[in-house]
Amino acid sequence: MSVVDIVVLGAGVSGHTAAMYAKRYLGKDANITVISPEEKYNWIPSNIWVGVGQMQAADVLIPLAPVYQKNHVTFYQGRAIELYPEGRLNNSKPFVVYESTGTGSLGEKKEIHYDFLINATGPKLNFAATPGLGPDGFSVSVCTASHATEAAHQLELVIQEMKQGKNKTLVVGTGHGTCTCEGAAFEYVFNVDTELRRQGVRDKAELIYMTNEAELGDFGVDGIQLDVGGFITPSKIMADSLFFEKNIKPILGAHPERLEKNKVFYTDLSGKKGEVDFDFAMLLPPFKGHRLKSFNLQSEDITDKLFSPADFMRVDADYTAKEYADWKPEDWPRHYQSPYYKNVFAVGIAFAPPHQISRPRKNPEGVLITPAPPRTGMPSAIMGRVVAENIAQQVKTGTLGIKTASMGDMGAACIASIGTGFTRGAAVSITMCPIVPDYQKYPDTGRDTKLTFGEVGRSGHWIKKMLHYLFIYKAKGSPFWWVIPE
């Protein structure tokens, strides 16, 4: 058996997992190469705590080079920019072109040939979708460790002013009608609340949650029917209760149209226009994919064939346009394999979802205000592992493995922190299964109520903290890392 070349684009949750498992399954039978622009891995879920000053960036970042060196994985610090899935006329072995982002070789381009390619490039943070949004505009973000550090700094400045007796308005939420990651915005607003209380200034703050969800607790998954306290309870009821309890004012179904200094202008699902003056705003950007310019053997541009209009890579999903009532779990991909090139895969946020999970809604002006489907850490990592396993099977037996990781089958655990600290910390612990509701199998609730539950408590915070340390241990490739489930 000749040694195969497996190239992974992106060292985030899904790509790093895929690379580490591919090496584990194939050992010396495969050269694993990872191309990723940052020199450090970011455990993104804990950015929330960095964003309120309860952790430092260094707590959520791991240098990648030593991890890969130890595990015999080649690492190039760079950004993939072009894809040649049929190779060139003089060498038909497929390859990607990347541009170095490493010091010393910045901007240099290099071709890397592959037998299998795993695209795990995650989201492009599309701040440009809303004028004035983001760290280059008038709001902060917690999507990267450096963004979160800046958010903590801005928050602290506002808190200092509150300590001098000034009243302040803080807005947290989604910065566009089509954002995803409502769970992250939810966590951040509650962590800000806890931080304001910890610093004794909560009474000086008006805390506003601006979200594209039509109702609280939608989380981009069309809400969840939770088995709690002897009732099947909509997540809306649980979320409404928490927001009320903590005195956080929601603005629902909101699409921020633009930001100016200390002001956000928005429209909502009813078509009403509004504006909010703020002293601090953390609004998440909508996501796009990372489009790689792609060419066939004849050097024709095939980018539009491989990537969706939102720049995510098409895989084995059913992309036929359908009404909400006709959406099915089977629309969702199972193997994450490109329909055009059998040795190309896209996992995590990089794959093109067939449609939203939440009911699509437009306002009277036709503006789409609906959460995009979340692809959170756990399913992203499972996709990475399953694709690595299937490729390993093909390398060993000649037939691609048949393991699946469909969001229509698998569940997700979501531990949404609502404050940190051993005594003050708490979290909303939610599990749901499956992620995409299946009304054929579960006509009443769309999900298996035995596996779908939620509760609030201090134990959730301990779990979140435990997961932080476990996943950082795992990402470092420390002894027996594979024992820790995704």
Place this chain on the structure above:
Amino acid sequence: MDNKNIMRPNKRTLFLRYFLPWQIYRFIVINIKMLRMMARGH
């Protein structure tokens, strides 16, 4: 928000959310629930 339409935690629930022995028990229960869910999804 009008509190008449909102479910609110009573004193017992608020107490249990932070009560150490109960939370240690819930920590175990939630972990088991997550593992069950993973076993089904993996």
